[in-house]
Amino acid sequence: RCSTPPPLPPPHRSPHPPRHRSPQQQPRLGGQGCRRLAQARLVSLLMETNDYEGLLKVYQERARALDEEATRRMWKSAIEGLHEQFMIAEDAAIRAQIALTIGRVLDEEVGAFEQAMGQYQAAFRLDPENAAALDAARDLAIRRKLWAQAFQLAALETRLGISEERRLQLYLLMARICETHIERPSGAYRWASKVLEVEPENTE
Helix, strand or coil, rough: CCCCCCCCCCCCCCCCCCCCCCCCCCCCCCHHHHHHHHHHHHHHHHHHHHCCCHHHHHHHHCCCCHHHHHHHHHHHHHHHHHHHHHCCCCCCCHHHHHHHHHHHHHHHCCCCCHHHHHHHHHHHHHHCCCCCHHHHHHHHHCCCCHHHHHHHHHHHHHHHCCHHHHHHHHHHHHHHHHHHCCCCCHHHHHHHHHHHCCCCCCCC
């Protein structure tokens, strides 16, 4: 005959009943922690959608609430994150946007002008139709009084598919640089004449 198996022992019960946290006892993020979490999620979303203009604005907004040292660390971290995105991006136009954004951070927020110029030039090499990269590089050259370089960058932009109004503005800028900063009166006449061909009444 088969013997009856012995009964199973009763389940072990702790002498102490389980404690459940009330909603009031659940851990909560403070207001600052919530803002940081929301900003981190927004940064991640903007990177995923390649919205680097929006990303820069988020960082600039965050910088207004930080002290000098915290701001320095934030921009350092932002540049590192952008470099990581640059390394994994495959599309040349997207890589150019990232390089341009890094350049703007270095230029406008960090003050590393030579590195910024390198990033602007890298952006243009990656995407030769990126007029924003040339604009940024030319503006930096003007602020640093690098007049020959500013002239070359303006001349490059005139060859892109920009509006006629924008092209005439660049011709005027080139004429002024020739006249005032690099002592090329014949160049000043040449570029001013191009403007007058289209706008005979232009007195600028």
